[in-house]
Amino acid sequence: MKILLVGEAANHAGKLRAELKIPTDVVALPREAASDPAFDDAIGPEDVVVSLRFRRPAGAPPFRLLHVPGAGLDGIDLATLHPGCAVCNVFEHEIPIAEYVLAALLEWRVGLGRMRAAFTPQSWSDLYRDRPPHGEIHGATLGIVGFGRIGRAIAARARAFGMRIVAVDAFAGDGGGLADLVLPPAALAEMLAEADFVVVACPLTEATRGLFGDAQFAAMKPSAVFLDVSRAEIADEDALYRALESRRIAGAFLDVWYRYPTDASEQVPPSTRPFHDLPNVFATPHSSAWTDALPGRRYAVIAENIRRLVVGEPLLNLVRAAS
């Protein structure tokens, strides 16, 4: 058995070797191996392939496990994989995304950045005598659209602050005890009417594209704040800009955007609208999940799954079982 790391995955060969409790050959393949059958000779029937993308329209060779080192499966052509090939993915990004969201809620209400900016040796005495009170997230209502891993990781942290959690999700059941209320998507407006913060944490699908338009922003409290850590297109670009520019809603934290560079040199603005010029918008560059600890956690899961494959234990995060 060999472990074949394709493209960016090869950067983490050292981490994977360190985590593997069993001696195994770890081999790097170039990123072209994700789509070029010319590399199939390097892949044996007992092997594990770790790659974010794998497409073989004419049929993939047999191997035991395709491990995606991320959550998204949009780079994988499941239909053309060999029937004996299992597919697993990894998550772990719910941790940094939830930390980003709580940092945002606290920055909005507590405002450490504002406090720091106002404080100088000269301003100290007057500031101390006439301290402007700030806000608390304690007791505020957090609406979460999409109550999967990310939504629940946000809720678990927000509850520790005494926030009320209202989740909107068709498949979340009772929310695993992490929500005060779980509403179906048809009752979105009910959540919007009471939430102090609305976080978008659902995937982009045909059902969620444009889910937030003029009517949804109008249904929010004027004091409410909108946060998107999923995909920009879930909110209509013009409607979101109008709601923020007119102060129909109080503010937004936007980590995802409407336009992305498509190659190594393209320069595109993130939106056709000047969100960046609005003082009530906190704009960040799709960074919420991008932490130094994330690859280590992900490759620890991959190493654990390779161990399980070798000893015949059930795989974690199984997307498709080998038949």
Place this chain on the structure above:
Amino acid sequence: MKILLVGEAANHAGKLRAELKIPTDVVALPREAASDPAFDDAIGPEDVVVSLRFRRPAGAPPFRLLHVPGAGLDGIDLATLHPGCAVCNVFEHEIPIAEYVLAALLEWRVGLGRMRAAFTPQSWSDLYRDRPPHGEIHGATLGIVGFGRIGRAIAARARAFGMRIVAVDAFAGDGGGLADLVLPPAALAEMLAEADFVVVACPLTEATRGLFGDAQFAAMKPSAVFLDVSRAEIADEDALYRALESRRIAGAFLDVWYRYPTDASEQVPPSTRPFHDLPNVFATPHSSAWTDALPGRRYAVIAENIRRLVVGEPLLNLVRAAS
């Protein structure tokens, strides 16, 4: 029975009236009534006095309850109160202080402020292609000196992020299940050696004055961050400055200071050292507890205690019982 609100407490008469479930006279007294016996004629034996300060060196008149609308008892001369006078205080500031501390930890590791500052429509494409990873508080170790209400409120929130909590406190027992490890004060160095963040949340006493000096900062990891939300004098001013200026420790969040203005016009710098000029210091003006929601929560407790006094139920936060 009347409720006498002395000085600043009178600003909250409306809140208290709204919370009181029983019809009661609520009367304002000027701040001088805290120290001037000339106002004693206004205080009847069935009354409740709400005041941050109360001193009667020659003996106080009889009344039923002195309710301090804060935690500190340093403005109260307990020895000269009438034996039949109960004394209670209120807390609730552990909530905003804990929010401030978590905001600080997240700002240090996640860095929303830095992300926002770097993001422009022009920088977007390059930033997205080459996103610098940030940190996580997940898995980090939080050392907390003083594991009372404030320390525990911080711990309860930090644990939801997957932080390891090491408390240092002589009287915290097992930490109420909120700490992974509780150490006695003599073992402070053991906590300092492993903490990524060290929060001072203990009171200033003769035992804690100057508790942090050169040796304690030297015992911390060079990557560690020091936070003080209690009293500045717990850290030696020069030693703290040296540790930060030399990068012996990585940074600090300081909300409490070495010099305070003593009257309505005095201008003093917060320290004799230029902490403000150090880029690794987040300086804020003793604001961590200062929120718009705090007085409401405190006067709700005071109203509840007045109800309890009237119906004869045990008082909350009893500092001294009536004999």
